[in-house]
Amino acid sequence: MEPDISNLLTKLASSGLSYDYEKIMRAFHFARELHKGQFRKSGEEYICHPIAVAEIVASLNLDTDSICAALLHDVIEDCPDKVNLDTIRREFGDDVATLVDGLSKLVTLQLADKEERTIENLRKMFLAMSKDLRVIFIKLCDRLHNMRTLDPHPVEKQRLIALETMHVYAPLAHRLGMEKIKTELETLTLKYLDPIGYNEVKQDTEAKYGKSRDFLNKSQELIRQKLTEQNINFSMEGRIKSVYSIYKKMYGQNKSFDEIYDFYAVRIIVEEELDCYTVLGIIHENFNSMPGRFKDYISTPKPNLYRSLHTTVIGKDGIPFEVQIRTWEMHAVAEYGLAAHWRYKDGVEDKDGSMQKKLDWIRTLLETDRDETDPDEFLRPLKFDIFDDETYVFTPKGDVINLPAGSCGIDFAYAIHSDIGNKMVGVKVNGRITPIDAPLNTGEIVEVLTSAASKGPNRDWLNLVKTSEARNKIRQWFKKQNREENIEFAKAELERVLSRYKKALGDEEKIEVLQNVAKRHGFTALDDFFNTVGYGGISLSSLEQKLRDETDRVLAAIAPKPKDTGETAPLKNAIRASSQAVMVENLENCQVKFARCCNPLPGDPIIGFVTKGYGISIHKYDCPNAIAGLNRPEDKDRWVNASWMVKPERSTVSYAAQLNVFARNSLHLFADVSACLAEMHVPISNITSHTKADNLILITLSVAITGTEHFELIASKLEKLPDVIRVSRGAVKGQNS
Numbered sequence: 001m002e003p004d005i006s007n008l009l010t011k012l013a014s015s016g017l018s019y020d021y022e023k024i025m026r027a028f029h030f031a032r033e034l035h036k037g038q039f040r041k042s043g044e045e046y047i048c049h050p051i052a053v054a055e056i057v058a059s060l061n062l063d064t065d066s067i068c069a070a071l072l073h074d075v076i077e078d079c080p081d082k083v084n085l086d087t088i089r090r091e092f093g094d095d096v097a098t099l100v101d102g103l104s105k106l107v108t109l110q111l112a113d114k115e116e117r118t119i120e121n122l123r124k125m126f127l128a129m130s131k132d133l134r135v136i137f138i139k140l141c142d143r144l145h146n147m148r149t150l151d152p153h154p155v156e157k158q159r160l161i162a163l164e165t166m167h168v169y170a171p172l173a174h175r176l177g178m179e180k181i182k183t184e185l186e187t188l189t190l191k192y193l194d195p196i197g198y199n200e201v202k203q204d205t206e207a208k209y210g211k212s213r214d215f216l217n218k219s220q221e222l223i224r225q226k227l228t229e230q231n232i233n234f235s236m237e238g239r240i241k242s243v244y245s246i247y248k249k250m251y252g253q254n255k256s257f258d259e260i261y262d263f264y265a266v267r268i269i270v271e272e273e274l275d276c277y278t279v280l281g282i283i284h285e286n287f288n289s290m291p292g293r294f295k296d297y298i299s300t301p302k303p304n305l306y307r308s309l310h311t312t313v314i315g316k317d318g319i320p321f322e323v324q325i326r327t328w329e330m331h332a333v334a335e336y337g338l339a340a341h342w343r344y345k346d347g348v349e350d351k352d353g354s355m356q357k358k359l360d361w362i363r364t365l366l367e368t369d370r371d372e373t374d375p376d377e378f379l380r381p382l383k384f385d386i387f388d389d390e391t392y393v394f395t396p397k398g399d400v401i402n403l404p405a406g407s408c409g410i411d412f413a414y415a416i417h418s419d420i421g422n423k424m425v426g427v428k429v430n431g432r433i434t435p436i437d438a439p440l441n442t443g444e445i446v447e448v449l450t451s452a453a454s455k456g457p458n459r460d461w462l463n464l465v466k467t468s469e470a471r472n473k474i475r476q477w478f479k480k481q482n483r484e485e486n487i488e489f490a491k492a493e494l495e496r497v498l499s500r501y502k503k504a505l506g507d508e509e510k511i512e513v514l515q516n517v518a519k520r521h522g523f524t525a526l527d528d529f530f531n532t533v534g535y536g537g538i539s540l541s542s543l544e545q546k547l548r549d550e551t552d553r554v555l556a557a558i559a560p561k562p563k564d565t566g567e568t569a570p571l572k573n574a575i576r577a578s579s580q581a582v583m584v585e586n587l588e589n590c591q592v593k594f595a596r597c598c599n600p601l602p603g604d605p606i607i608g609f610v611t612k613g614y615g616i617s618i619h620k621y622d623c624p625n626a627i628a629g630l631n632r633p634e635d636k637d638r639w640v641n642a643s644w645m646v647k648p649e650r651s652t653v654s655y656a657a658q659l660n661v662f663a664r665n666s667l668h669l670f671a672d673v674s675a676c677l678a679e680m681h682v683p684i685s686n687i688t689s690h691t692k693a694d695n696l697i698l699i700t701l702s703v704a705i706t707g708t709e710h711f712e713l714i715a716s717k718l719e720k721l722p723d724v725i726r727v728s729r730g731a732v733k734g735q736n737s
């Protein structure tokens with residue numbers, strides 16, 4: 001029999017929507033002509049497939065162009081020599097051509113290849129979707145029909161298509177809220193991936209349903225009676241969970257068939273939203289409800305727009321069942337998801353940017369996984385890293401904030417408003433206090449905690465934020481804040497960088513270096529330069545090379561000294577100790593370690609001691625142990641000259657040092673000290689303290705610093721703290737030596 005589209009036309013006519021039947025007929029004839037002589041695996045004419053797809057598309061209430069595109073969706077792929085996109089555009093217009101183009105591109109999607117390939121294609125798929133969401137709707141219908149007609153294919157191919165469907169299409173249908181299509185896709189998938197399990201569950205389900213139909217009927221009868229008494233217009237159906245979801249529960253959560261208690265469901269559809277709550281009240285009046293199972297998706301829709309009231313109650317014979325209550329409109333969305341929204345909401349034109357907003361929102365929706373309450377997925381769907389360069393989070397009010405992946409709470413706060421960021425004192429993610437620099441994940445609800453007492457952003461935030469927006473706003477803040485503090489901060493930071501080069505720069509030379517660098521950045525006044533560096537307008541890392549260059553240049557201008565200018569005597573035949581930072585006279589490739597008693601730092605005059613078996617131990621020249629040792633005649637020959645190597649490229653190396661902070665004890669002392677060190681990026685590996693008389697305290701910190709200059713800088717910073725009296729280095733009397 002000649003295939004025709006009378007079924008499709010009937011379906012369209014009964015939808016009550018208006019269609020361009022002439023155009024649809026033309027598309028049909030066009031496709032039939034092109035597919036002539038082609039057959040499906042089942043032996044039927046190929047055109048049957050596009051017709052069937054168009055019928056499914058029609059059930060989604062999509063428009064004329066979607067129906068046409070469904071009829072034409074395979075012509076480019078299957079008949080490339082006979083037709084091209086231009087022909088379709090000429091015959092059916094831009095919209096149909098775009099849809100067919102999008103659909104043709106998706107044909108190449110094949111899971112048989114590597115995962116990358118799939119994801120690459122998924123990307124294309126989403127790109128196509130971004131142009132027109134109808135492409136995805138039609139593609140899902142296409143896939144559904146292919147799944148329905150998978151039987152004639154070889155087992156191998158069945159598995160591949162089923163896998164792809166499970167990984168890609170079913171999750172997609174779910175994200176788009178097209179539950180009806182999703183459920184059927186999943187069930188069919190299961191049928192081909194685990195035929196035995198599928199049949200078992202199916203048989204068990206049917207048997208159980210048969211046995212307990214009575215129970216369900218009785219419960220429904222009671223509901224019907226009560227609702228009628230209240231004059232509520234409603235429609236009701238009793239149903240059981242899909243084979244797939246029972247299967248998933250059994251194999252995913254390792255439950256036996258009898259342990260699945262949410263087996264039955266009754267769905268009640270009413271006219272008005274208010275009726276939903278009335279019905280809920282009546283249900284709860286007449287049945288005992290199971291605690292913790294009530295969900296109001298009407299006031300809080302699922303991300304895929306699903307809305308309904310859910311409750312689980314205990315029916316006759318103590319059997320629990322779920323009741324879903326919704327309006328017809330909610331029902332349409334529940335079954336067809338976004339597709340249901342599509343037709344009646346604004347069309348494809350983008351006059352006021354509303355389309356873009358909508359697409360942004362769809363992206364959000366596709367990525368959001370909040371409703372995946374079931375952690376044990378039966379084959380975990382392919383990770384959708386389509387949008388992995390972006391993160392979508394919600395404000396407590398439910399607004400979506402789009403941030404680059406890896407953004408943290410600080411980025412979020414500044415994305416809302418700079419005032420929020422500047423007053424930020426903490427962040428709650430999904431209701432829990434979380435570190436402000438923890439990366440946010442898509443779907444999380446983020447709440448910024450602010451305080452009027454906040455002193456403003458921390459400079460460290462500049463390194464923590466991901467977005468330039470946040471960074472700029474933080475800089476802006478520092479720019480507006482006290483210039484003095486910026487200058488102070490920049491001076492200290494630049495000093496620290498310069499001190500790492502271990503070149504003997506006098507104060508004058510330092511200023512010369514800094515002035516040169518400032519000039520290179522267009523600053524004539526050094527303080528302006530410091531201010532800019534201070535608020536982060538110029539990053540320190542971008543200055544490093546220039547500082548280094550200028551240091552070399554300034555030093556080269558001074559009469560070059562052949563040797564290190566340290567206090568140790570010039571060394572002859574000095575050989576560098578391999579992989580170490582010091583040179584030891586007359587010794588080649590010796591092991592060097594730093595004495596624990598004095599923790600020498602670059603800049604300290606040092607001396608080496610040849611140990612028995614541990615190489616050279618480096619002491620400070622004035623270390624009491626060294627002084628005592630030098631006076632012991634029997635050890636005299638074992639002391640050797642040593643000096644620091646001047647090697648700027650190794651200047652980042654830090655050395656263990658001990659800081660002794662003598663202070664008045666106060667509530668904030670420890671916090672101030674550690675904050676001060678943190679601000680200077682000085683890592684602390686240990687803190688001990690000894691309380692002395694009269695509220696005085698000695699804090700001993702094990703830190704890592706780059707040299708004596710660095711120490712001086714740290715000490716001067718610490719000594720500026722209100723309660724700190726004095727800072728010294730190394731072991732103190734009464735401490736371990």
Ligand code: MN
Pocket residue numbers: 049073074142
């Ligand atoms: Mn097809």
